Amino acid sequence: MWQEILPNAWECILSHIRSFEYSQKNAVLAPVAALGFGGMLVYWMRSRQKIKTIEMGDGWWGSGERALKGKEDESIRPFKIETSDKEIEDLHRRLEQARTTAPHLEGAAFHYGFNSSYLQKVVAYWRNQFDWCKQVEVLNKYAHFQTTIEGIDIHFIHVKPSYVPHGRAVQPLLMVHGWPGSFYEFYKITPLLTEPARHSLNEGDVVFEVICPSIPGYGFSEAPHQKGFDTIATARIFHKLMNRLGFKEYYLQGGDWGSRITTNMAQMLPQSVKGLHLNLVFISRQGLRRMISVMLGAYVPWLVGLTREDVQRTYPFIQKNIYELLRESGYLHIQATKPDTAGCGLNDSPVGLAACILEKFSTWTDKSFLHKDDGGLESKYSLDELLTNVMIYWVTSSIVSSMQFYKENISKDPGLTADARVGVYVPTWIAAFPQELVHTPRVWAKDIFKNIITYSYMPRGGHFAAFEEPKLLAQDIMHFVRKVEQL
Structure with a gap:
């Protein structure tokens, strides 16, 4: 040519x-x-130059050899979450027989992890007041489905608006969770997106149908049976899911692992991604330019493109980006190296599982909750909400496979992965929440994201944005989509 x-x-x-x-x-x-x-x-x-992308490829994550399985069943099957008396009785027995935890140190609050005194309160509520049958009804209020992709069953909810104003297009939106969350994180934001006018949102001219899948190995999505299942494999499966649902173009939203998965989706098939909304940004490449930016940013931030808000969230750099990150990332090293060893205890003990998961919902929601005896957990969530998320891991025995996802993604040299040198060129909107574990200024994010439409400094909120601040996040997503549609 x-x-x-x-x-x-x-x-x-x-x-x-x-x-x-x-x-x-x-x-x-x-x-x-x-x-x-x-x-x-x-x-x-x-x-006219072709944008470099991640190769789509193909995969097989089922048990045994693909050649022996025949043609894959591509049907989309209704799915319903169920429970039984036997399941509940087993849980209650384990809660009753749990060994008493060691007394917490005076004044320790959540500095040593989950406060054992408050854990006893949580366990008592779980045993005597939490109604799993009722929460199963809550979970089933949205339509659930499963479909088989690359040898494993993928679970997702698919929520369509009940009413669409005349002349308005419905925008498909795929939202992806992370660890230790689940599809349930999006239950409060979903009605705001699918029925915005009913919830008094000013951006009612944008209406969505929302698809929330469970990452394979999490909740009700089957765990991979083969080694090597990473975010790129997940991205490919979710593209296949959207294509199977009949969507050629769609919007993406993600935080935590969901951020990396949706970013990989944008790198893989940019022609299918109308826009990418993130509430956490992963930047793995660190070079001389970044080091210079970090050193000069505290003194002459304008010279290296940092805003006043960036400075407040990033400095003192050692404290906020090394000490605080080390404090919150011990789990990461374990799960990226020997997940099965740590996971077997959590899979056997509901109390241990709850302590592990809920501790993250404390300090990842607000760093200051470290100083509270109850970890501040009930200031943003109810115990019913928190324990419902724990139960999704418990009843599916998915904590080990969810932890294995870290080993598949982190035990490699990040510079050698397929996405390491591929930019993101789709319209991107970043929502930076002030209590997020790490802050990535826009000027740093531009190294990877080449088409940032807007960068929002959110007024409050932390790591679990959709769960904590559903209205704030919903409004930000709507602003983004409306802007992209106008462009």
Whole structure:
């Protein structure tokens, strides 16, 4: 193709130059015209360059060999969460027989992990007041489905608006959770997105149908049976899911692992992704330019593109980006190396599982909750909400497979992964919540995300944005989609 285009383009340029040269009146303009047309050609050539993407590929994560399984069942099957007296009786027995935890140190609050005194309160509520049957009804209020992709059953909820104002298009939105969350994180934000006018949101001109899958190995999605299942494999499966649902173009939203999965989706099939909304940004590449930015940012932030808000959230750098991160990331090293060893205890003990999961919902929601005896848990959530998320892990025995996801993604050199050198060119909107574990300024995010439409400094909220601040996040997503649609 280039062999045909380039000679014609240059011939066009030369013909214009010759016409100017033959006219004395325009002789002075000849070099200017050549430069102008040459610049236009270079710009056009660059704009026509193919964007580098992650190869779509294919995979097989079922048990045994794919060749022996025959054609995959591509049907979308209704799914319903169920429970039984036997399941509940087993849980109650384990809660009753749990060994008494060691007394907490005076004044320790949540500095040593989950406060054992408050844990006893949680366990007592779980045993005597929490109604799992009632929460199963809550979970089933949205339509659940399963479909088989690459050998494993993928679970998702699919919520469509009950009413769409005349002339308004419904935008498909895939929302992806992380660890130790689940699809349940999106239960409070979903009605705000599918029925915005009913919930008094000003952005009612944007209406969504929401698809929330469970990451394979989490909750009601089958765990991979083969090694190597990472975020890129997840991204491919979720693209196949959206295609199977009949969507050719769609919006994506994610935080935690959901952020990396949806980012990989944008890197893999940018033509299918209308826009990418993130409430956490992963930046793995660290170079000399970043080091200089960090060093100068505290003194002359304007020189390296940092805002006043960036400075407040990033400095003192050692404290906020090393000490605090080390304090909150001990689990990560365990899960990225020997997840099965740590996971077997959590899979056997509901009390241990609750302590592990709920501790993250404390300090990841607000760093200051570290100083509270109850971890501040009930200031943003109810115990019913928190224990429902724990129960999703418990009844599916998915804590080990969810932890294995860390080993599959983190035990590799990040510079050698398929997505390491691939930029994100789809329209991107970043919502930076002030209590997030790490803050990534816009100027740093631009190293990967080449088309940031807007960067929002959110007024409050932390890691579990959809669960904590559903209205704030819903409004931000609506602003984003409306802006992209106008563009």
